[in-house]
Amino acid sequence: CASVPPPAAGDLVALGRVSIKRPQGNDYANFIWTWHAAESRLALNNPLGQTLAELTMTATGASYRDAEGRVLSAGDADALLQDGLGWSVPVNGLVHWLKGEADPGSPATVRDADGRRTILQSGWQIELSEWQPRADGQRLPRRLHLTRPDLDLRIAISEWQP
Amino acid sequence: DGVSDLKRFLSSTTGVQGQFSQTVSGKPGTPVQISSGTFAIQRPGKFRWSYLKPYEQLIVGDGKRVWLYDPDLRQATSKQLSAALESSPAALLAGDNALDKTYTLRNLANRDGLSWVEAVPKSKESTFDSIRLGLKSAQVVAMELQDHFGQTTRVSFSGLTQNPKQSASLFQFTPPKDVDVVEE
Numbered sequence: 404c405a406s407v408p409p410p411a412a413g414d415l416v417a418l419g420r421v422s423i424k425r426p427q428g429n430d431y432a433n434f435i436w437t438w439h440a441a442e443s444r445l446a447l448n449n450p451l452g453q454t455l456a457e458l459t460m461t462a463t464g465a466s467y468r469d470a471e472g473r474v475l476s477a478g479d480a481d482a483l484l485q486d487g488l489g490w491s492v493p494v495n496g497l498v499h500w501l502k503g504e505a506d507p508g509s510p511a512t513v514r515d516a517d518g519r520r521t522i523l524q525s526g527w528q529i530e531l532s533e534w535q536p537r538a539d540g541q542r543l544p545r546r547l548h549l550t551r552p553d554l555d556l557r558i559a560i561s562e563w564q565p
Numbered sequence: 566d567g568v569s570d571l572k573r574f575l576s577s578t579t580g581v582q583g584q585f586s587q588t589v590s591g592k593p594g595t596p597v598q599i600s601s602g603t604f605a606i607q608r609p610g611k612f613r614w615s616y617l618k619p620y621e622q623l624i625v626g627d628g629k630r631v632w633l634y635d636p637d638l639r640q641a642t643s644k645q646l647s648a649a650l651e652s653s654p655a656a657l658l659a660g661d662n663a664l665d666k667t668y669t670l671r672n673l674a675n676r677d678g679l680s681w682v683e684a685v686p687k688s689k690e691s692t693f694d695s696i697r698l699g700l701k702s703a704q705v706v707a708m709e710l711q712d713h714f715g716q717t718t719r720v721s722f723s724g725l726t727q728n729p730k731q732s733a734s735l736f737q738f739t740p741p742k743d744v745d746v747v748e749e
Contacts, residue, residue, distance in 0.1 A: 410594050418598060420622070422640040422745075429747035431633065431642055435595060444594075446714075450614075450622055450633070451654070452589030452598060453692040453712035470692045470713050546637075559637035561620040564596050 410564070414439050417501055417543075419560035423490060426553065430490050436501055443498045447488070456488050460498065491554055493527060500529050501558070503544045520544075527551050535563060567672045567682035573703040575664065580607040581704075583725040585614075591717040604655060604722070610646060611736035612655040625738040626656055632738040641740040642747045654696055654708055654720075657684065673697060679707060 410416055415438040423430040432447040432455060443460045456469040458480060465480035467473075467487040477483040480494045496506055503520060505511035511524035522529040528551075531544040547558040586601040602617040614624040623634040626646060634641040646656070657668070664670065668684035675681065679699035686693070692712055699707030704727065708720040740746045 410596055414594070416596055418596070420620070420635055420638060422635065422638045424745065424747075428749065429640075429642055429745075431635070431638075431640060435598075437594065439594070446592075446595065448589075448716075449692060450616065450624060451710060451720075452587070452716055452718040453710065454592070454714040454716055455692060457714065468714075472713065557638045557640065559620065559635070 410437060411439060415502075416564040417560050418562040418564070419545075419558055421492070422557045423492065424555040424557075425491060430488075436497070438498075438502075443494075445494060456484075458484055458487075458494060460494065465494075492556065493525070493549065496525055496527060496529075500524075500531075500547065500549070501544075501560075503531050503534070503542070537563070567680040567698070567700060568670050570680050570700040570703045571664070571670070571682045571698060571705070574700060574705055575608075577703060578606075578608065578727055580605070580728050580731050581658075581725055582606070582729050582731065584723050585720050586723075587616075588719045589716060590719075592715050595716070605731060605735050606655060606659045607731055607736055608659050610656075610659055612659040613735050614655045623738070624655070625736060626659060627736050627738065631656070632740075634738065634740065634744070639744045640747075641738070641744050642749060643738075644749050654710065657696065658705060668696075677707075 417436045420433050433450055435446045437444040441462050445458045447455045449455060454470065459466045460480045464476060464478050465483045466476040467483045469487055475483055475487055484490050484492055484494055499506040500522060505513055505522050505524050509525060511522055514521045518532060520531040527549050530548045533545040534542040535545055536542050543563050545560045549556040582605040585604050588597060588599050590597040600616050600618060602615045605613045610626060610628040612626045616622040621636050625632045629646055630643045631646055632641060632643045668686055671683045673681035673683050679701050682698045684696045693710045694713060695711055697709040698705050704725055706722050710718040
């Protein structure tokens, strides 16, 4: 088939699954998260790879598109995903938390103990584990567990690229 | 031709088992995702679609409901079979013979030594535009799906056993104790 442009140089990509437990019910999806310069792109897919929805976050705002063809945009990505899919996912925070870091934009407590890192920030407790060492000496997590009184998110990352 | 081969497959096959490999690609800037595993189908309505690499994810249709189990996340969800029929073409292959009730079938040109059929879902809310099935001597050996974002999923089947003896437990799912179960 025609050669498809791979992710651009300097992009970082995480492939994984997310499950969201909340009082009204539960959501689950495969996802691909791409960091491209200052932009972050989240694609939610079903196991067979069909895209259910896509969210793009830039410094100036966020845009959303889903399989039914709906297109929405807003200043805040968390609210946008809630409007679009009804999913309460702290995507603004995840831009940093997925990489194992706190969001530099607001106060946070970070504790490291026996291979686990706990971040307390914006009302969430984020536990990070199963760290994967990287060529550049950095390390990236492959399991995240985010909890808030009314929400419980579990994330498993099967692959970091490159 | 493709359509008659598919109908022969559906009428002559009550069960099939084998391996699959899946490649998802096509959306610019998105990496190609490759996964593989095993599958089993018992018509009507029962299937087991087990991803093994690069991670484990099990989808089981027991004829009434479809279970999806993710051991890493210790999470199992189960949906009505009808609602989930769209989400897994294994359900299409395990569907009842009246395929043209839910899909418009069309012959395509032969390719890669296979006869091809295109199945366009009649219901609009499906996540894919169409499915193409590749057959060889009335056996489905390849499947291609296009979604609305330019992403194409190619699945190839191998090591096929037609109408094998299948134990009922293959198409049942009991969630392990420490797993979070959600019924929808």
